[in-house]
Amino acid sequence: MVLREVNGMFLGDLDTFTLITIALTLFLIAYMVAMSVFSRRKEVKVRKTYTILKCVDCDYKKEREFKEGDYVGKVEGDCPQCEGPLVIYAIYDKEEKLR
Numbered sequence: 001m002v003l004r005e006v007n008g009m010f011l012g013d014l015d016t017f018t019l020i021t022i023a024l025t026l027f028l029i030a031y032m033v034a035m036s037v038f039s040r041r042k043e044v045k046v047r048k049t050y051t052i053l054k055c056v057d058c059d060y061k062k063e064r065e066f067k068e069g070d071y072v073g074k075v076e077g078d079c080p081q082c083e084g085p086l087v088i089y090a091i092y093d094k095e096e097k098l099r
Contacts, residue, residue, distance in 0.1 A: 047093050057084030066091060 014022075049066035053076055060081045074088045 043097050046096050048096060049091065049093050051088055052090040052092075053086050054089040055079035055082065055084050055086055058082045060086075061089075062086075 051064055051066050051070050053062045053064065054060070058079060058081055060079050070088055070091060072088050072091060076086045076088060078084070079086050
């Protein structure tokens with residue numbers, strides 16, 4: 001008798017079909033949320049900065065990772081092919097995916 005009063009207090013006068021429909025709907029919503037969370041593959045993207053060095057006198061070109069203090073136009077030494085000045089031509093970011 002106490003259980004019937006408690007049951008009636010929370011659920012009111014809902015029939016069995018309505019209770020089953022509500023239970024199935026809540027189950028399906030929980031299932032869909034769980035599937036959307038666990039089915040996504042998270043890709044980690046890392047950005048790396050690169051510097052392009054070019055020789056002023058010949059066609060020599062070299063790409064290397066960015067070093068602190070690099071700026072476009074900075075002379076970085078001598079060209080290994082013709083001994084001309086090696087200048088920073090461009091600095092750019094590349095996005096790499098890690099799995």
